[in-house]
Amino acid sequence: MSSRRNTELFLLISAAFPVVLLYAMYVITTGTALTFQTLAVPLGLFAAFAAAHIAVRILAPGADPAILPVVFLLSGVGITFVTRVKPELAMNQLIILFASIVLMVITLALVKNLDVVKKYKYSLGAIGILLLLLPIFIGTEIYGSKLWITIGGFSIQPGEFAKVFIVLFLAGYLAENRELLSISNHEVLGFKIPRLKLLLPLFVVWGICMLIVAFERDLGSAVLFYTIFLLMLYVATGRISYVVIGFALLAVGGFGAYKVMSHVQTRFQIWLDPFADPSGDGYQLVQSLFSLADGGLVGTGIGKGMPTLIPIVESDFIFSAIGEEMGLLGGAAVLFLFMLFAVRGLTTAARAKSDLAAFCASGLTAAISFQAFLI
Structure with a gap:
């Protein structure tokens, strides 16, 4: 069991590098100096997930070692891009994320079986x-x-x-x-x-x-x-x-x-042919397609694209912002992380010791994975 938790800790530390680096790149594009204060968000995220790791080590030592690091990395990318396109929403997202980690720890402590x-x-x-x-x-x-x-x-x-x-x-x-x-x-x-x-x-x-x-x-x-x-x-x-x-x-x-x-x-008609009305009903989808195309292979660089031209980009089309500023490689990396999350979630379901646990794991995994696919 300790080897699983050590693997999880290693993966968390490894995931911290791209999370901090991505946020640091955003900070630099705003013309702000890199300090502990300006990097408080990614460092705070790492501290919160490190606390979650400690809780898992104590309360669920047999848990899958990859899920928490994958969620940390996806959360770091998400928070960075929400800060990039809609800074006033970033704090709310952080509060929700920290509250979710607290609820996770409370659940582990109180629910001993299902x-x-x-x-x-x-x-x-x-x-x-x-x-x-x-x-x-x-x-x-x-x-x-x-x-x-x-x-x-x-x-x-x-x-x-x-x-x-x-x-x-x-x-x-x-x-x-x-x-x-x-x-x-x-x-x-x-x-x-x-x-x-x-x-x-x-x-x-x-x-x-x-x-x-x-x-x-x-x-x-x-x-x-x-x-x-x-x-x-x-x-x-x-x-x-x-x-x-x-x-x-x-x-x-x-x-x-x-x-x-x-x-x-x-x-349905917008989805079928957004270019039928590119400046009206299809405007949002058309702009998102242009944004993805502009990203190319490696992207324009975080803070250097124009994803804010997409209406409601912080909600409906955050992936288009990622694709524009991180390119095909960055967008593919995000999709790969969701796929990895799905695989590890279903692996957890397969390892479950009861039907109830297996169905809980497969259902919750499907909820997140299919939503990502649908978006």
Whole structure:
């Protein structure tokens, strides 16, 4: 176990070099001298992840040694580029990141096993669905999507918390009903399918996703949650029939939404051909494509490109900013890190000692990995 933690420490220290170097390059382009004060952000990040490493060494000595360093490196790149394109948001991002590390340590200290997930799975599911649907009733519309809730001048996306609760609910439900869900009672068009009663959760999730599209105007979240559910269902049962039925429902729902919802039509048409209206609806996507093209192989250098010409670059198109200023090599490195995270997360799921742990690991890994792929 100590060798795993020593490997993790070595990888953390190795990751600190590119994180500090990237931020130092940004500081230099602003004309500021390099001091401990100007490099406080990357040094503070390293200190926070070093504290997380100590907690893992004590509380979870058998944990995967690569995940924490990969998250540190991705966080360092993300914080640097948020500081680059929208400095006023960087502090909020740092606070959220530090709070997340604290929550991670608290979870490691309090949750000794995952039996609590199975015991309270329906409560976790209810909380997740409530958080997911909350913006429909009290949300604030920003940039065309009703995803945010504003409390005292501070905005949060309940859907980000809902992901964790829903994955935990699905893990608990699937672990308890795995055998029943794996049994097929009917054969339709060559596909073995279970009783309709067992497909009810699939229809419920499908309906919730349609509600998100209709009322929150958020296509990405709807596709993300639905895909997580299908992936976890396939991991639990190994039944390709679930995936086929799931994608059939997705196709029906997507076609229906396209026909009756104007914002779905607009999003799809922009994605299909952004150059049809390059100065109007397609402007954001067109600018992001130009930004990526301008980056070339090695990029313009951090602080020397023009990614701020992309509307809402700090949220929707941060990868385009990375691609412009770090080039194809830098953008590919970020994608490689996400792929490595996915591989190590699924490896953790494969090593799990129970179905519940395996489903939790695979679901949470899918949530992050598919979201990165979708963006």
